[in-house]
Amino acid sequence: MKEHDLKALFEQTDKVSSDEVAKLRAKQAAIQAFENAQEEQKNSEDAQGNRSINRPIAETNNLIGRIMMHLSNRWLMGGFATAGLIGLVFVTTWQARQTQVDAPLVASRFDQEAITGVPQVEELSKPMAPKVAGRIRKERELAFAESDAMVRRDVAIASKKQRMAAPRIAGIADETFNVIEYDDRFQEFDENRVKSxxxxxxxxxSIDVDTSSYSYVRKMLNRGNLPVNDAIRTEEIINYFDYKYPVPDNREEPFLASVGVSDSPWNKGNKLVHIGIKAFEAPAGQQPDSNLVFLLDISGSMxxxxxLPLVKKSLRLLLRQLKPTDTVSIVTYAGGTGVALEATAVAEKQKIVAALEALSAGGSTAGESAIQLAYNLAEAGFKKDAVNRIILATDGDFNVGISDPExxxxxxxKKRESGVFLSVLGFGDGNYRDDIMQSLAQNGNGVAAYIDTFSEAYKVLVEEASSSLFTxxxxxxxxxxxxxxxxxxxRLIGYETRSLNRGDFKNDKIDAxxxxxxxTVTAIYEITPVGSNSGLLETPYYDANRRQYKPQEQSDEYGQLKIRYKQPDGDTSLLISKPLMAGxxxxxxLVQEFNFATVAAGFAQVLRGRSxxxxxxxxxxxxxxxxxxxxxxxxRSELVGLARKAALIEFEESNE
Known part of the structure; x- marks a missing residue:
């Protein structure tokens, strides 16, 4: 395929028209082709020992990238035209990888490498190993199958060009697809303002260790959509990543606080104050026993x-992390409630797995309130000096016997006072109730996580099993x-939904x-030092003339950091304090760790609109x-890829 032929095809798409579905298919296919092109090159490099982050692709891909972005903005003729064009793109991409083609760089409003990962230098592409090529073809087929499945639900939001709105988007009727209703809901909040x-x-x-926001944002970007602002909680995107902060030597001191100050990369003249907490991690042999109750949504939407299939795989992963002396119970709910498994020792793992595999979405035996039944089982098997926790897995249907969220x-x-805590795992979308998930996890002394892939299940329930279970x-x-x-x-970056009043700090009755x-927990403040003209607030006339702050003994302190916490079995808080020093x-x-936290914070703020x-x-x-x-x-490399996708989507939407 000659370059002038591709250009002709590129120009021809201006004259073609189609419907919402064809447009959406083209958009999905363009995004998927972009991802597959990157993944093919990555696998090829890995097989040959090349670990470079930059992924060389023949310069012809510059033109192909333009075609894919252009297709996302135009009305195409329908199934045959779309399928033929996407096939053409893939054939041409494969040919381009075999031969280096001289072509001028394509200028755009974004740096070419930032969007596509293609260095702006000419590099020779190496031939791909047959086994690698075969695996890539298989993965591509699976990716397109998943993309086609997503079209059915994504068509409901095709007319929303800028953002998926919450709390409700009505379905769009189409002769090919059924009417779909999209109803993911998030707690509304405004970004923290600058304060004097x-x-x-x-x-x-209150500190936050939830990570559901990052996973949900990733899923939306992988689909080619920008998430609604209320789904973007900056602190959860920052805290999704593990940071190598100093660790305490023993259990008596549960965590250490590290502090650092750096220049703000996005506001010249301002500073960033980093606060990093790393908790003590007990060796596997010293971890307490667990008494777990799985409360599983098996309604038809699952x-x-x-x-539900991903729920089963995820909980099987968790079983591998538990000790033979730990116990597991299973309660299900849909139209009614049932006990799928009484308390069973993990030593009988096959019995637990069999109970999980026997579950199917659609209904269960009628019974009492699901949430109350789960607590009854947890309390009946209560173990002192152990983890007693309910793990709720749902796609957002909280028909657990109590319909009122309050x-x-x-x-x-009330139940957390008995020592039984609650964690929530969210799956899927369409009626995802993130607002309720957050409330239950925060008030149940648990974590809220959103599991969109098997890889995320591994991260949450294997890599982070001890941090999710053992407080x-x-x-x-x-x-x-x-x-x-x-x-x-x-300005405190993030933590809007975790804000407390000043008097709540010493009040041990206030939950956190x-x-x-x-x-690890990270918090970042952006500050304006006295004397800098980078601030956003006007200096009050009377304040400036009436009050002078010149305590020389504190001239190198930006402030005082105080942290209050309770031991897992304690009721009285303990205090840690240290100064925030300018130098x-x-x-x-540690600078590197703080810098990557800054990257995560910046990504979230750019995604929210750069306020x-x-x-x-x-x-x-x-x-x-x-x-x-x-x-x-x-x-961390994944975040780089998500930033590229967000740039591509934003660029595409700005040109619709």
């Missing part, structure tokens, strides 16, 4: 492959008092977040590449 130190020197919030929250709050400190609160002599303004074994000295390794940052996806990608550090599972 002279007016509000105290900032107080039949999709990324719902009453459900009250029950969870080392509960009701953890952070309060920072800023020094008006050195700081004029500040828990920290699990080995957990805080940290190691190079407080002068940054774009190029900046996210550049800083991430320099601070990947050790990345054995590729989680």
């Amino acid at each position: 130190v002279s007016e509000e020197p105290f900032s107080t919030f 039949s999709a492959e990324d719902k 009453k459900l929250k009250e029950l969870v709050e 080392v400190a509960k009701d953890v609160k952070i309060q920072v008092e800023f020094n008006p002599a050195t700081v004029s303004e500040y 977040g828990d920290v699990g074994s080995g957990h 805080e000295k940290v190691s190079g390794a 407080y940052v002068d940054w774009d996806y190029n900046d996210v990608i550049d800083m991430a590449k320099k601070n990947l550090g050790e990345d054995p599972y590729g989680y």
